Amino acid sequence: MKVYPLSFEETFIQPVLDNGVSKVVKFSFPKGKVLQKHKTTSDILVFVLQGKIRFVAHEEVELAQASMISLDKQVEHAIEALEDSVVVLVLTPSPAAHSVFKP
Numbered sequence: 001m002k003v004y005p006l007s008f009e010e011t012f013i014q015p016v017l018d019n020g021v022s023k024v025v026k027f028s029f030p031k032g033k034v035l036q037k038h039k040t041t042s043d044i045l046v047f048v049l050q051g052k053i054r055f056v057a058h059e060e061v062e063l064a065q066a067s068m069i070s071l072d073k074q075v076e077h078a079i080e081a082l083e084d085s086v087v088v089l090v091l092t093p094s095p096a097a098h099s100v101f102k103p
Contacts, residue, residue: 006049008086016088023094029053029081037078041098042091044071051085 004016008028016024023042027035029051037056045068046055052064057077063069071077079087 006086006088008050008084018094018096020094020097021092023091023096025089025091027079027085027087027089029079029085029087031081031084033081035079037076039074039076040091041073041095042093043073045069045090045092046071046079047088047090049086049088051081051083053085053087054080054082056080 004024006016006026010028012028012033014026014028016026018024029035031051046063048063048065048067050065052062055061055063055069055077056079057071057075061069062082
C-alpha cells in the first residue's frame with residue numbers, strides 16, 4: 001500500500017501512478033491556466049479535488065470541488081482553471097497498454 005499526496009504544487013503536471021491497467025496524473029492548475037484542446041488514446045475520468053474548472057468537449061461545463069466527468073477516448077477536450085485547482089486524471093487503459101512503443 002502506498003499513499004499519494006494530491007495537494008496543489010508548483011509542478012503543473014505530475015504523474016502519480018501507472019500500473020499498466022490505468023494511469024493517474026495530477027494537475028495543479030493556477031487560476032487562468034489553460035490546457036489546450038487535445039485528444040487521448042484512453043477513456044478518461046477527470047476528478048476536481050480542489051477549485052473550479054471549465055471543461056470543454058461536446059459541450060462546456062463548470063466543475064467544482066468534488067465533481068467528476070467521464071469522456072471517451074479520441075474526443076477533443078480542453079480545460080481552463082477558473083480558480084487554483086487540483087485535478088486528477090485517470091486514463092483507462094493506461095496509454096502504455098496500447099502504445100506502439102511498448103516492448
